Amino acid sequence: xxxxxxxxxxxxxxxxxxxxxxxxxxxxxxxxxxxxxxxxxxxxxxxxxxxxxxxxxxxxxxxxxxxxxxxxxxxxxxxxxxxxxxxxxxxxxxxxxxxxxxxxxxxxxxxxxxxxxxxxxxxxxxxxxxxxxxxxxxxxxxxxxxxxxxxxxxxxxxxxxxxxxxxxxxxxx
Amino acid sequence: xxxxxxxxxxxxxxxxxxxxxxxxxxxxxxxxxxxxxxxxxxxxxxxxxxxxxxxxxxxxxxxxxxxxxxxxxxxxxxxxxxxxxxxxxxxxxxxxxxxxxxxxxxxxxxxxxxxxxxxxxxxxxxxxxxxxxxxxxxxxxxxxxxxxxxxxxxxxxxxxxxxxxxxxxxxxxxxxxxxxxxxxxxxxxxxxxxxxxxxxxxxxxxxxxxxxxxxxxxxxxxxxxxxxxxxxxxxxxxxxxxxxxxxxxxxxxxxxxxxxxxxxxxxxxxxxxxxxxxxxxxxxxxxxxxxxxxxxxxxxxxxxxxxxxxxxxxxxxxxxxxxxxxxxxxxxxxxxxxxxxxxxxxxxxxxxxxxxxxxxxxxxxxxxxxxxxxxxxxxxxxxxxxxxxxxxxxxxxxxxxxxxxxxxxxxxxxxxxxxxxxxxxxxxxxxxxxxxxxxxxxxxxxxxxxxxxxxxxxxxxxxxxxxxxxxxxxxxxxxxxxxxxxxxxxxxxxxxxxxxxxxxxxxxxxxxxxxxxxxxxxxxxxxxxxxxxxxxxxxxxxxxxxxxxxxxxxxxxxxxxxxxxxxxxxxxx
Numbered sequence: 001x002x003x004x005x006x007x008x009x010x011x012x013x014x015x016x017x018x019x020x021x022x023x024x025x026x027x028x029x030x031x032x033x034x035x036x037x038x039x040x041x042x043x044x045x046x047x048x049x050x051x052x053x054x055x056x057x058x059x060x061x062x063x064x065x066x067x068x069x070x071x072x073x074x075x076x077x078x079x080x081x082x083x084x085x086x087x088x089x090x091x092x093x094x095x096x097x098x099x100x101x102x103x104x105x106x107x108x109x110x111x112x113x114x115x116x117x118x119x120x121x122x123x124x125x126x127x128x129x130x131x132x133x134x135x136x137x138x139x140x141x142x143x144x145x146x147x148x149x150x151x152x153x154x155x156x157x158x159x160x161x162x163x164x165x166x167x168x169x170x171x172x173x
Numbered sequence: 174x175x176x177x178x179x180x181x182x183x184x185x186x187x188x189x190x191x192x193x194x195x196x197x198x199x200x201x202x203x204x205x206x207x208x209x210x211x212x213x214x215x216x217x218x219x220x221x222x223x224x225x226x227x228x229x230x231x232x233x234x235x236x237x238x239x240x241x242x243x244x245x246x247x248x249x250x251x252x253x254x255x256x257x258x259x260x261x262x263x264x265x266x267x268x269x270x271x272x273x274x275x276x277x278x279x280x281x282x283x284x285x286x287x288x289x290x291x292x293x294x295x296x297x298x299x300x301x302x303x304x305x306x307x308x309x310x311x312x313x314x315x316x317x318x319x320x321x322x323x324x325x326x327x328x329x330x331x332x333x334x335x336x337x338x339x340x341x342x343x344x345x346x347x348x349x350x351x352x353x354x355x356x357x358x359x360x361x362x363x364x365x366x367x368x369x370x371x372x373x374x375x376x377x378x379x380x381x382x383x384x385x386x387x388x389x390x391x392x393x394x395x396x397x398x399x400x401x402x403x404x405x406x407x408x409x410x411x412x413x414x415x416x417x418x419x420x421x422x423x424x425x426x427x428x429x430x431x432x433x434x435x436x437x438x439x440x441x442x443x444x445x446x447x448x449x450x451x452x453x454x455x456x457x458x459x460x461x462x463x464x465x466x467x468x469x470x471x472x473x474x475x476x477x478x479x480x481x482x483x484x485x486x487x488x489x490x491x492x493x494x495x496x497x498x499x500x501x502x503x504x505x506x507x508x509x510x511x512x513x514x515x516x517x518x519x520x521x522x523x524x525x526x527x528x529x530x531x532x533x534x535x536x537x538x539x540x541x542x543x544x545x546x547x548x549x550x551x552x553x554x555x556x557x558x559x560x561x562x563x564x565x566x567x568x569x570x571x572x573x574x575x576x577x578x579x580x581x582x583x584x585x586x587x588x589x590x591x592x593x594x595x596x597x598x599x600x601x602x603x604x605x606x607x608x609x610x611x612x613x614x615x616x617x618x619x620x621x622x623x624x625x626x627x628x629x630x631x632x633x634x635x636x637x638x639x640x641x642x643x644x645x646x647x648x649x650x651x652x653x654x655x656x657x658x659x660x661x662x663x664x665x666x667x668x669x670x671x672x673x674x675x676x677x678x679x680x681x682x683x684x685x686x687x688x689x690x691x692x693x694x695x696x697x698x699x700x701x702x703x704x705x706x707x708x709x710x711x712x713x714x715x716x717x718x719x720x721x722x723x724x725x726x727x728x729x730x731x732x733x734x735x736x737x738x739x740x741x742x743x744x745x746x
Contacts, residue, residue, distance in 0.1 A: 009368070014305050014309060014315070017305075018309050021310050056495065063491050063492035063496075064492050066491070067491075067492050068368065069313070069334060069368055069369045070368055072368040073368075
């Protein structure tokens with residue numbers, strides 16, 4: 001099962017190495033990582049999408065992460081209502097003939113063209129991972145030259161709905 | 174979440190170097206012994222040690238591995254961080270085995286390594302190694318000093334992290350220019366570690382659950398791990414166990430946490446545990462694990478481990494609870510705090526005399542046994558005699574293998590903190606330097622290093638330290654001319670194909686000892702041993718005994734790898 005796990009960490013050299021090293025040692029498969037600073041000086045936030053077998057493994061993962069001295073807080077967002085986004089840059093083969101066609105494909109995705117050359121277009125898209133997947137699939141027939149994705153970044157929504165079943169709020173189920 | 178730290182900056186009056194600041198910081202931490210080996214990148218630190226009039230000793234071992242195992246032995250018996258100093262590159266990499274060993278067995282160490290100057294870091298400079306990268310997976314925490322300004326704070330943090338919560342090794346990597354250059358000001362402020370708040374006190378509700386479970390249990394069993402020793406909980410454990418008449422088994426590292434000669438003690442459990450212990454684990458309906466991490470050498474095949482038991486687990490490290498064995502009553506706490514709270518809450522005791530008498534019957538019917546040929550020596554007999562002559566008061570250190578298991582089985586550890594062995598990592602070469610560290614930590618104790626002829630040859634150069642410091646460590650080599658445990662496994666699981674496990678050519682250990690100005694005796698019969706050993710114990714100096722024991726002797730009972738704990742071979746009525 002895929003889980004979104006965020007870490008609040010002290011921004012010291014080697015922290016990312018420590019965290020990814022522990023996941024490697026304990027055989028957790030990382031699907032994506034994104035790291036960036038937070039509003040507080042010296043504090044960074046990491047967002048991981050991790051594939052874990054079961055709840056016991058998951059518990060072990062969060063406990064091991066919590067054990068790290070520089071890790072201040074570990075949150076498993078998977079069962080919460082979250083705001084989660086990924087950014088992707090997609091360079092797609094295009095010439096004057098198909099440019100308009102591509103433009104019409106990307107519009108419903110609220111993606112934009114950020115670079116253009118004689119034979120290619122670079123498109124920026126943000127959103128949930130499945131939205132990005134969908135766009136990539138639509139663009140694939142034109143010929144994709146390059147893709148750069150940031151990995152998911154996420155936090156909990158300001159208000160958590162008071163419902164027992166949160167599945168449809170979750171991105172990953 | 175507040176992240177404020179008060180910064181108290183102090184101007185340094187005399188021109189001090191980063192190395193001077195480091196030495197002062199170590200003094201402030203109450204360091205009395207440093208184990209180390211000099212080299213280029215730590216020359217400023219060694220110079221500062223030379224110039225310092227601080228009241229601590231530096232022990233020059235002959236290999237960095239000797240230094241770190243000695244520091245582990247020191248840390249184990251003194252229950253405070255062992256301090257190690259080594260140079261960059263090869264100095265640091267020679268420490269890796271010991272760091273990993275300390276991590277597995279939760280021993281507090283502060284390991285100071287030199288690093289090439291910041292001006293050349295990352296250029297594959299002479300004697301450069303990525304110490305942070307190498308030690309990250311095998312340390313509780315590590316630091317690379319970026320400025321001498323940070324040294325006092327980092328040292329304070331390092332000692333705090335190493336010695337609190339679940340103890341472990343902390344590496345501090347110090348670039349040469351930082352230790353060499355004058356230091357203009359230092360950060361004297363207190364540290365603040367928002368991500369490190371070990372839980373010391375137990376949740377009383379969980380303790381209540383445990384107390385209830387004990388009242389309900391018909392077949393309770395206590396399992397002692399090294400956590401009992403680290404938490405200094407032996408006394409309160411004994412009080413509870415005696416008041417409520419609970420049977421006790423132990424892990425390898427937990428030996429001595431509860432008296433080995435006590436009627437309620439069943440012996441060690443696990444791969445080479447007693448029949449009584451393993452059957453008790455299999456049949457118990459409540460297993461109270463105090464400070465053990467359910468290592469696979471104890472549990473063996475998890476499918477058969479304590480199948481009928483409600484499992485309570487007291488551990489200071491939350492990540493250990495539920496890691497290997499599903500836990501019904503998790504208690505995150507220091508072992509002593511948890512047991513004290515349990516003693517408060519548990520008033521009336523349950524009756525389970527039937528269970529105790531069943532265990533007692535097993536103890537009598539299936540004791541540990543060995544062949545005792547009078548004309549030859551076996552290590553089991555040796556360990557019984559060592560126990561007899563030392564009255565169980567000696568600190569015993571071992572390497573890894575057959576002699577280690579026989580020490581665990583036959584040197585009945587009756588007091589805490591007398592047993593120093595490499596459990597988790599199973600490190601050959603550990604036992605002898607660890608004895609040096611233990612003897613330096615507690616000069617008045619009798620320290621006996623039981624080693625195999627294989628492991629001893631990995632670190633025997635440390636006999637120089639015995640010679641130099643006249644440390645009265647007694648080395649007892651259980652010399653069977655083989656890598657005994659490897660040989661045993663080859664016999665049992667590889668159809669007697671003894672691939673590279675027989676040490677047919679051996680040095681003359683007695684002459685080697687003499688080369689280091691140490692008394693040495695070759696002992697070939699039981700009679701020799703009985704005659705010489707009391708005299709050796711009385712002698713106030715180092716002695717090496719080369720005890721020739723039978724090669725073909727195997728460690729029993731045994732649970733084969735992959736089997737359930739109840740599936741034992743070598744059990745004899």
